[in-house]
Amino acid sequence: MDAASQHILTINGGSSSIKLALFETGEPLQRIVTGELARIGQPNTTFTLKGTGASHNSSHIVKAPDHKAAVGILVDWINKEDLGGSLIAIGHRLVHGGPAYNQPQRITAAMIETLRRLTPFDPEHLPEELLLAEAFHKQFPDLHQVACFDTAFHHDLPSVARLLPIPRRYEALGVRRYGFHGLSYAFLVQELARLGDWAATTGRVILAHLGNGASLAAVANGKSIDTSMSFTPTAGVPMSTRSGDLDPGLVWYLACTEAMSAKSFNELVNFQSGLLGISETSSDVRDLLEYEGSDVRAAEAIALFCYQVKKQIGAYSAALGGLDTLVFAGGIGEHAAPVRERICQGLGFLGIELDPDRNAQAAPLISTDTGRVKVRVIHTDEELMIAKSVIRVLQP
Numbered sequence: 001m002d003a004a005s006q007h008i009l010t011i012n013g014g015s016s017s018i019k020l021a022l023f024e025t026g027e028p029l030q031r032i033v034t035g036e037l038a039r040i041g042q043p044n045t046t047f048t049l050k051g052t053g054a055s056h057n058s059s060h061i062v063k064a065p066d067h068k069a070a071v072g073i074l075v076d077w078i079n080k081e082d083l084g085g086s087l088i089a090i091g092h093r094l095v096h097g098g099p100a101y102n103q104p105q106r107i108t109a110a111m112i113e114t115l116r117r118l119t120p121f122d123p124e125h126l127p128e129e130l131l132l133a134e135a136f137h138k139q140f141p142d143l144h145q146v147a148c149f150d151t152a153f154h155h156d157l158p159s160v161a162r163l164l165p166i167p168r169r170y171e172a173l174g175v176r177r178y179g180f181h182g183l184s185y186a187f188l189v190q191e192l193a194r195l196g197d198w199a200a201t202t203g204r205v206i207l208a209h210l211g212n213g214a215s216l217a218a219v220a221n222g223k224s225i226d227t228s229m230s231f232t233p234t235a236g237v238p239m240s241t242r243s244g245d246l247d248p249g250l251v252w253y254l255a256c257t258e259a260m261s262a263k264s265f266n267e268l269v270n271f272q273s274g275l276l277g278i279s280e281t282s283s284d285v286r287d288l289l290e291y292e293g294s295d296v297r298a299a300e301a302i303a304l305f306c307y308q309v310k311k312q313i314g315a316y317s318a319a320l321g322g323l324d325t326l327v328f329a330g331g332i333g334e335h336a337a338p339v340r341e342r343i344c345q346g347l348g349f350l351g352i353e354l355d356p357d358r359n360a361q362a363a364p365l366i367s368t369d370t371g372r373v374k375v376r377v378i379h380t381d382e383e384l385m386i387a388k389s390v391i392r393v394l395q396p
Contacts, residue, residue, distance in 0.1 A: 007032070007086045009078070010386040011136075012093040013129045016040050018070055021383035022051070025088070029387050032056070037073065040064045047073060067128045071135035089144040090136055091390040093183060093382060094129050095233070096122040097149030099174045104152070104389035107133050107145040121174070122232065124270065146390045153182030154217070154224045161226040161319075179227035181209040183382040185217050188327055190385075191378055193222075195364075199324035199374070206316050206323060208309065209380065210339070211330030212240040212283070216309065218316035226319050228312055234269055237308040240283035243273035244308065275301045285332050285339060306342040313343070317350050323373050326352060328366075329380040337362060344375065 005024050012019040017040060022033040033051035045064040049056050064070040078087065092107070098118040105111070112130055119126045133145055154177075162177050164170070188207050192200035199205050205219040215236050217227040228236030228244075238244040246269065254260040260268070276283035278301040281291065285305075291298035317323045328340055337359050344354050351372030359366040367375035 005086050006088050007083060008089050008091060008387045008390050009087060010091045010383045011132055012382065013132045015124050015128060023387040029384065037064060037070050040070050041066060067131050068135060071132060075139045087143060089146055089390045089394060091146045091148055091386040092129060092133055093150060093386055094147045095125040095150045095180060096178065097151045101149050102152045102155035104146055104148045104393050106393060107147050111147065144394060146393045148183060148386045148389045150180050150182045151178040153185045154179030154227050158225055164231065175231060177230045179224065180229045180233045181215050183385045184209045184329060184380040185224065187381050187385045188329055188378055189219060189222055192325065197325055197374065203324035204320040204322055205325045205327065206313055207327045208333055209330045210309065210328065210333035214239045216312045216316060218319050220320055226316060237312055238274045238305050241271050241274045241276045243269040275305060278304055285336050289338060306339060309343050310347065313347065323350055325374045325376065327376045327378055329378050334362065334377055334379055
């Protein structure tokens with residue numbers, strides 16, 4: 001590394017993985033390295049790096065039985081790359097900010113304690129994310145760390161979209177619709193504006209972040225007015241292993257018929273459902289598209305996913321009073337042309353018309369020239385949003 005350069009490291013910690021990106025400051029920010037520690041807690045944990053330098057392209061098995069050990073691997077990498085003098089900050093994606101945090105800000109001991117009390121809101125992600133921040137602080141006590149909250153984009157939802165129809169006293173405890181994928185949505189709105197799409201600031205936009213986790217957001221004049229995920233990321237459309245919206249009565253039914261505990265139900269709807277639960281074979285859309293011709297379960301999983309996303313587009317078009325731009329992003333949204341096609345079939349009444357050739361090529365604009373609604377495919381970049389947020393927070 002150039003000793004004169006300054007760098008920002010972004011950390012996106014999940015329940016079994018840590019994604020990272022290293023940026024060199026400047027205008028524009030330059031991404032130097034992208035990496036991931038995958039399958040943390042398993043014997044075959046893999047540390048993969050891709051970047052601009054020869055030493056930045058590697059993949060090897062490491063020992064990371066937990067996130068604490070994973071941080072040790074990342075610290076060793078930082079020291080090996082001699083980043084100690086050039087690293088000015090670490091930016092963290094925190095899935096949940098609760099009712100209090102709606103802007104990126106420096107991580108403090110007081111913030112850690114506040115967020116620790118919120119771990120029941122997101123027991124799958126928040127504990128590990130806080131552990132990462134504390135572990136990095138222990139290793140680099142003088143290094144700025146900045147929290148970027150995935151719920152922030154939806155913080156000012158209208159009351160009618162924010163409230164959950166349960167007894168009002170729970171709202172005072174922070175039980176409300178929060179929404180997620182906010183860093184992705186913030187990037188997509190900025191990218192729409194950069195592309196010159198006027199709907200980004202003064203129009204009606206539906207953003208569809210479709211990946212292992214999938215959600216949609218209705219955006220009016222650049223602001224989120226509704227989103228499919230709710231109090232937790234489990235709500236909304238079906239996902240790879242998450243159920244999406246369900247009849248709440250299932251909790252009582254399964255408790256009565258199978259003596260299912262709340263913990264087991266949480267496991268069921270987060271890790272055994274969605275595409276995996278319906279297909280009984282795979283949570284990966286690529287596999288299901290390959291199998292659907294010979295396996296009715298795979299075909300039904302794809303059909304259910306497309307149908308539910310289509311319904312959400314219709315609902316949000318109603319909430320917005322029409323639609324100007326539809327954006328597909330995320331691993332499925334960016335790469336699965338048949339899924340985009342099936343979602344948009346029958347939506348001509350909304351002004352959505354796909355160009356088959358453009359869609360097959362995943363062109364930036366996949367709608368026809370005559371279609372009233374612009375349909376776009378945009379590669380989202382949460383890491384870049386984190387890095388930009390870090391710079392804004394550090395500015396005097």
